[in-house]
Amino acid sequence: PGSEGPFPALFPVVLVWFLTKEQLQLLYFCSLLVIFCVELASAVWTYDEPSVQRADMISLKSRMPDYSLQRYQWLTHTWDNFQTQFQCCGVIYFTDWLEMTEMEFPPDSCCTNQFPGCAGHAHQHDLSDLHQEGCGPKVYRFIRGTKPLQVLRFLGVSIGVAQILAMALTLTLLWALYYGRHHQQPDAYGTPGPPGVSGSGHVRVGPQLLNPQQQVSG
Numbered sequence: 309p310g311s312e313g314p315f316p317a318l319f320p321v322v323l324v325w326f327l328t329k330e331q332l333q334l335l336y337f338c339s340l341l342v343i344f345c346v347e348l349a350s351a352v353w354t355y356d357e358p359s360v361q362r363a364d365m366i367s368l369k370s371r372m373p374d375y376s377l378q379r380y381q382w383l384t385h386t387w388d389n390f391q392t393q394f395q396c397c398g399v400i401y402f403t404d405w406l407e408m409t410e411m412e413f414p415p416d417s418c419c420t421n422q423f424p425g426c427a428g429h430a431h432q433h434d435l436s437d438l439h440q441e442g443c444g445p446k447v448y449r450f451i452r453g454t455k456p457l458q459v460l461r462f463l464g465v466s467i468g469v470a471q472i473l474a475m476a477l478t479l480t481l482l483w484a485l486y487y488g489r490h491h492q493q494p495d496a497y498g499t500p501g502p503p504g505v506s507g508s509g510h511v512r513v514g515p516q517l518l519n520p521q522q523q524v525s526g
Contacts (some may be wrong), residue, residue, distance in 0.1 A: 337475055341475060369399050372398075375405075394443055395439050397414055397443070398443065399444040402442075413427045414427045414438060418438045419438060419439075420437055
């Protein structure tokens with residue numbers, strides 16, 4: 309960065325200095341359009357992207373071996389609360405506990421009717437006593453439906469609408485500048501005259517034209 313000097317930082321300033329009003333308006337419009345397209349593409353890509361869900365599932369599974377460890381009691385309580393509140397077991401299925409940990413059966417919080425040792429009893433006799441759906445999809449749906457996330461969506465939509473209005477206003481200003489510049493009445497020397505004066509120097513009074521000699525004699 310030291311070898312580049314101040315020129316990269318001064319380049320935008322010099323660029324803006326030489327741009328005309330129309331070019332600045334057009335540059336502003338193009339910038340808004342690019343930002344809006346990027347935001348729209350990101351929103352569409354992340355709205356229901358399976359790869360994002362898979363990454364979340366993998367992250368949840370990676371913490372399952374820490375369940376019931378003394379230094380991760382908070383994680384144990386979190387899993388138990390999740391599985392009890394959402395009536396689920398594991399991330400995708402209750403067998404996740406058998407695959408990711410050294411446990412012989414899932415935690416008791418996976419039972420539909422909880423009591424000490426219920427998971428071991430259900431695993432040996434009746435698997436229907438365990439919650440059959442995993443916690444991953446339920447937690448994901450819960451997070452997507454929370455109020456803070458809905459507020460963020462509303463803000464995103466509001467910003468998008470504001471950008472569209474700004475682009476429409478910019479186009480209106482560009483059209484006004486272009487129309488005003490190309491519809492001025494030039495005088496005899498090619499420069500616009502003052503209001504009421506024609507290109508030959510005659511003064512317009514109503515429907516008649518008076519030349520300068522008539523003005524003096526009058």
